[in-house]
Amino acid sequence: MKRHILNIMLPVAVSAIVFLGSCNKAVIDRTTSYQALAPSNIDLNADTWKPVLITDPSVFTVAAPDAITSPAYVADLNEIKAYQSGLTSDQRAIIDYWSAGAVLRWNEILRDLVAKHNLPPYQNDDGTYPAPNSANPFAYPQFPFSNPPYAARAYAYVSAAQYDALIAAYHFKKLYNRAAPYNIAGVEALIPKSALPSYPSEDAVVAGATVEIMKLLFPTEIAYIEQKASEEMQYRMMAGANVRGELTAGQSLGAQVADVFAARARTDNAGKAIGTPAEWTQLQVTTAARGETYWLSLEAPSRPPMLPLFGKVIPFLFDTTTVKSLRPGPPNLTNSPAFKQEVAEVLTYSKNPTREHQEQVEFWADGVGTYTPPGHWNAIAEAEFVKQNYSEVRWARNYALLNMAEMDVAICCWDTKYYYFNQRPTQANPNIKTLTGIPNFPSYTSGHSNFSAAAATVLTYLLPDRGTKFTDLANQAAMSRLYGAIHYRSDVEVGLTTGAAVGQYAVKRAQTDGAGN
Amino acid sequence: MVLCFFTFLSKTVHAQTDADALMIPKNVFCGELMYDHSSWDNYWEGTFKRNNGNIGTLTTNTYSAMGNYGITNKLDFLFGVPYVTTNASAGTLKGQSGFQDLSISLKWMAFETEIGKGIFTVHAIGEGTIPLSNYESNFLPVSIGLHSTTVSLRGLLNYQTGRFFVAGAAQYIQRSDITIDQDAYYTTEEIYSNKVYMPNVTNFLFSTGFRSLQFNAEAIISQTTTHGGFDIRKNDMPFPSNEMNMTTAGVLFKYTFGSTTGFELTAGGNRVLDGRNVGQSTDFFAGVLYLFDFSKKDKK
Secondary structure: OHHHHHHHHHHHHHHHHHHHHOOOOOOOOHHHHOOOOOOOOOOHHHHHOOOOOOOOHHHOOOOOOOOOOOHHHHHHHHHHHHHHOOOOHHHHHHHHHHOOOHHHHHHHHHHHHHHHHOOOOOOOOOOOOOOOOOOOOOOOOOOOOOOHHHHHHHHHHHHHHHHHHHHHHHHHHHHHOOOOHHHOOOOOOOOOOOOOOOOOOHHHHHHHHHHHHHHHHOHHHHHHHHHHHHHHHHHHHHOOOOOHHHHHHHHHHHHHHHHHHHHHHHOOOHHHOOOOHHHHHHHHHHHHHOOOOEOOOOOOOOOOOOOOOHHHOOOOOOOHHHHHHOOOOOOOOOOOHHHHHHHHHHHHHHHOOOHHHHHHHHHOOOOOOOOHHHHHHHHHHHHHHOOOOOOHHHHHHHHHHHHHHHHHHHHHHHHHHHHHOEOOHHHHOOOOOEOOOOOOOOOOOOHHHHHHHHHHHHHHHHOHHHOOHHHHHHHHHHHHHHHOOOOOHHHHHHHHHHHHHHHHHHHHHHHOOOOOO | OOOOOOOOOOOOOOOOOOOOOOOOOOOEEEEEEEEEEEEEOEEEEOOEEEEOOOOOOEEEEEEEEEEEEEEEOOEEEEEEEEEEEEEEOOOOEOOOEEEOEEEEEEEEEEEEEEEOOEEEEEEEEEEEEEEOOOOOOOOOOOOOOOOOOEEEEEEEEEEEEOOEEEEEEEEEEEEOOEEOOOOOEEOOOEEOOOEEOOOOEEEEEEEEEEEOOOEEEEEEEEEEEEOOOEOOOOOOOOOOOEOOEEEEEEEEEEEEOOOOOEEEEEEEEEEEEEEEOOEOOEEEEEEEEEEEEOOOHHHO
C-alpha cells in the first residue's frame, strides 16, 4: 500500500514540475527589436541647416584625416579586420544595439538616467530636507534630483548639443569627403552602407557631445556613460563603418560643440532654481497679499516647493520677456463660486474612479522614479521616428525641436505655477484622495498638460500624416491629472493652451531651419 | 491574510488549509468566513527600515469566503475568495478595494505511517491563484494585490504524538508576468513594455503545538523569499516585482463545538519580524467554520 502511494507520487510530482516550468515568462522590451538605421535620405546639406547655438562650424578643430594610403590608416583598417575575423556573440549584440542609431540610443540612455535619479531626497532627522549639491554629487542625496523641469532641461541640452555637433560634423565630412572603410576591399559592411563621408564619424560626434554635456548634467554617471561611448566606438569599427581615426576626430568635435552648450548651461539660471528659504516664504507673502490661499506642501514632513525659480531659466526658443507674455491669466479665485465648483468636480473624480480612469492616471503618471513626462514624449517620439528612416542629423534635429519646446514649456509652466502659487485640490478639500502621488508644487497650470500639448504640437508638425494622434494623446495625458484628482479642470485646459503656444515656437523654428519638414 | 505589499502568502497560517496537515474526511464540506486585519507603520526600502508620513498606517482588511471538501479521506479540495480593502491613514493616496485572487488547492495526504508512538504523514499540496478582478497592481502600497497568476507546489511533513505535533513545509510558487497600465517602467534599468517579469517565490514554514479533536493551538514561523526582483530605492515608490522577503511568527487557535459537523472557530495573529521591501505588518484574523457532512450517516 505504501509502495503504491509512492508509485503515484512520483508521476504527480513530475507532472507538477513540468506544469510549473511551462509558464512562459519572457518580457520583451520593444526597443530591442529596432532594425539597423538605413536613412531614406542622408541629408547631405545638413551643414547648411540652422544650428541652435554654434555659429560657424569652421571655428572647431578637426585635423585633416590621414591619407588612405598612410600607414596609420592601414593600421586602422587592420584593427577593423581583426575585429571582424572573430566577432563574439556579445560583440554582435553590441552591433545590433547601436546600429539602431546613435541619437536614438543616447536618448534612451538619458531617459534611463533621468528615471534612475528622479527620486526626491529623504528627510533629515529634524524634518528638513537635504538638497543635492552639484559640487559634491556623490553625497546623499546624489546630484541631480532629475525631476520634470530638470529632466526637460537635460533632454533639451543633450538633443540640441547633438544636433549642433552633427551640423558641424557635416561641414567637415563634406570638407574632407572620405569614404567609409567598408568601401575598401577586405572590410565587411555589417550594417547598411551609407554614402555619407565618414570623417569625422557621426556616431562619435553624437557620443562626444553627449559625454561632455552629461558630465554637467549627471556627474555621478560619467564612468557608465564613457563605457557606453566606448562600446559605441567599438561598434562602428566592428561594423566596418568607421576607422579609429574617424572616431577620435568625431568625439573631439562633439566635445568641443558640447562645451558651447555647457557654458550656456552654467549660466542659464537653472543652478539657482531651487531658491532660498527667504524666497520660499516670499511666495506665501505675495500670494496672501493678493487675498488668495497660498500653496502648502502636502508631504510630511513638509517639503520645500520644487524648483520655484525654474521660471527664470533662460529658454532656447524665445527670450525671458516672452515667458512673461505667455503667462496665462490667474486661476479661479479661492473664494469664487467657480473655484468651489472646480473643487467639487475633482472630489467626484476622487470618490468614483473608474478602472479606465485609473488606467489613464497610471499610464501618464510619470512620477517619482520615471523618465518624467518629457521623457514619455521622447519615448512616444522614438516609436514614431524609428519608422521614418531618418538620418542621424534629422533624428537629432527633431529631438532638439521637441526637447527645446519641452524645456521652454517647463520654464513657462513653472513661471506660472510660482507666480500664482495656488493650492492643490486636496489642500482645498482634504477629502480629495488622489489616484497617484501628488506633486510637490502649485497646481496652476498642469505640467503634464503643458508638456503634452507642446510635444504634440511639435510632433504633429513633424509627422502630419499621423493626424490627431499626438493631440489625442496630449488630451488624454492632461485629463488624466483631473481623473487622478491632483488638478482642477482649468489647470488642464489652460495648460494645454500654453503648451500648444510654446510648441508653435518650435514649429516656427522648424519651418525656417533649412531642414524642410 | 494580505501582508502589506504581498498577497501571495494568502493563507500560510490558517487552519486546515493548504499549509497544514489537517485533512477533512470524505464527503465533508467545511465552509468558512474569515476576517483578517493587517496593518503596518514601518516598512523596508531594501534593508533600510523606515516609516512614512505620507502613508501613516497602512491597513488592509480581508474578508474571505473559503471552502474545503473531502474528495476522499486523503484528498481535499480547497478554495478561497478574498475581498480586500486598503487604507493609508496619512498622505493623499486613495485606498483601494475589490475582489482579489481566487485560490484553488488540492491537498493530498500521500503517505502515512507510525513512527514510535506517533503518526508521521507526508502531504503534497498543489495550489493555483488567479485574479478575480482587474484591480490596479502597480499602485503599491495601496494596491490590493499583485495581479499575478500563480501555481505552487508545497511539500509538508507532519509528526503527531499524543496531542503534540511538529510540522515543516516547503513551497515553490511560480508567478506569471503581470500587465501594468504603464508601457515603460524602471527597475534597475528602463524597460519598454507593459509586461513585468515576476520572480518566483519560496516559502518555508515550521509549526508546532497542540492538536486535539476539540482544540488546536500552534505556533508558526514562516520565511518567504523572492528569488529575483530588485530593491525599492531610498524614497522611491514600491513596485510589484520588488524582491519582497519576510520572516513572520504567529499563533493560531481553533475550537470545535461538534464532533464531525457543526461550528468551529478559528483565530490567530502574526507579525513580520524581518523583511525586505515589505511592510512590517501585524495581522489578526478570526473565522467561523461550519462543517457539513454529506456522507452516509452510518459511516459517521
